[in-house]
Amino acid sequence: MEVLHGVDLAVPRGTVTGLLGPNGAGKTTLLRIMAASILPDRGQVRILGREVQRAPARARRDIGFVLAEERSFFWRLSARQNLRFFATLCDMTRHEADRRIEQLATLLEITGELEKPFRDMSTGMRQRLSLARALLHDPQILLVDEPTRALDPGAARRTRTLIDETLVAQLGKTVLLATHSLEEARQLCRQVALLSDGRVTIHGPVERVLEQVADVFEVES
Numbered sequence: 001m002e003v004l005h006g007v008d009l010a011v012p013r014g015t016v017t018g019l020l021g022p023n024g025a026g027k028t029t030l031l032r033i034m035a036a037s038i039l040p041d042r043g044q045v046r047i048l049g050r051e052v053q054r055a056p057a058r059a060r061r062d063i064g065f066v067l068a069e070e071r072s073f074f075w076r077l078s079a080r081q082n083l084r085f086f087a088t089l090c091d092m093t094r095h096e097a098d099r100r101i102e103q104l105a106t107l108l109e110i111t112g113e114l115e116k117p118f119r120d121m122s123t124g125m126r127q128r129l130s131l132a133r134a135l136l137h138d139p140q141i142l143l144v145d146e147p148t149r150a151l152d153p154g155a156a157r158r159t160r161t162l163i164d165e166t167l168v169a170q171l172g173k174t175v176l177l178a179t180h181s182l183e184e185a186r187q188l189c190r191q192v193a194l195l196s197d198g199r200v201t202i203h204g205p206v207e208r209v210l211e212q213v214a215d216v217f218e219v220e221s
Contacts (some may be wrong), residue, residue: 003026003029004029004030004033004040004094004196004199005025005197005199006043006199007030007043007179007195007198008197008201009163009193009203010189010199011141011174012111012174012190013140014168014172014173014174014175014191015137015175015189015190015191016164016168016175016176016188016190016192017175017176017177017189017191017192017193018177018178018179018188018191018192018206019031019177019192019195019211020121020177020179020181020185020192020193020195020209021178021180021191021196022196023180025195025198026195026197027061027086027145027146027195027196028145028179028196029175029179030195031065031145031178032144033052034052034143035060035063035065035143036053036057036060036063037058037065038053039053039056040053045084047062047063048140048141050062055095061137061139062139062140062141063139063142063143064133064134064135064136064141064142064214065134065142065143066130066131066133066139066142066143066144066145066147067130067145073118073129074118075118076116076117076118077108077117077118078114078116078117078118079113079114079115079118079121079125079129080114082118083097083101083104083129083132083133083136084098084101086133086136087100087101089126090137092136095215097136100136100138101114101132101136104136105132106130107166108131108132108166109128110128110129110132112127112156113125117134117148120158123151123152123155124151124152124155124158127147127148127151127159128159128162131162131167137213140173140174140175141174141175141176142167142173142174142175142176143175143176144163144175144176144178146178147160147163147177147179147180148160148179148181155186160187160188163175164188165179175188177189182210182213184206186206186210189206190205191203191205191206191209192206192209192210193209194205194209194212194213212220
C-alpha cells in the first residue's frame with residue numbers, strides 16, 4: 001500500500017514550514033523518510049544538498065526529530081538520565097553530554113525538571129524534553145510532529161513561542177512542522193504545504209494556502 005505519491009516539497013532555511021493535513025494524510029511517514037528512519041521505495045530526499053538514501057547516518061547528524069509520541073523515553077528514569085542515554089547514541093562523552101544537557105535545560109526552561117522521573121512530568125514538560133533530545137547533537141534542521149497535540153492552551157502557546165522565538169529566531173534552526181491546526185500554522189509558518197491522500201496538493205505562502213483549505217480543518221477557538 002502506497003502512503004505517499006510523488007511528494008515534491010522544498011523547505012527554506014531558517015524558517016518554519018508547515019506540513020498540514022488531517023490525521024492519516026501521511027505527515028508522520030514523510031517526516032520519518034526525511035529523518036532516514038525509513039527509506040522510500042523510490043524518489044529522492046535531499047538534506048542540505050545531500051541525498052539522504054545514500055548517506056543516512058550523515059543525514060541523521062543534520063536532523064533532530066521531535067516525535068509526537070513518548071514511547072522512546074524510559075518512564076522510570078529521570079529526565080537527565082534519559083538525555084544522557086540519548087547523548088550516548090550521538091557518540092557524546094559523559095562530560096560533553098552533561099554540559100549540553102545543562103545548556104539545553106536552561107534554554108528550554110526545564111532545569112527544575114531534570115531530576116524528576118519522566119513518568120511524573122507534565123505533558124508540556126515532556127514535550128520540552130523531546131525538544132531537548134532532538135537538539136542534543138545541535139542539528140541544523142528540526143522535524144517536529146504535532147508538537148502541541150494533547151497540550152492545554154497555555155502549554156500549547158508556550159511551545160509555539162519556544163519554536164518561533166528560541167529555535168528559529170535565536171538559534172537559526174530550520175523547522176518542518178507537521179500539524180492539523182490552522183491556527184498553529186498561521187502563528188508559526190512562513191509557508192505551508194497541504195498533504196492530502198499522500199500528495200502535496202497545495203504549497204505556498206501561509207495566508208494564501210489557509211484561505212483554500214479552511215473547510216478541511218476545524219479551526220481552534
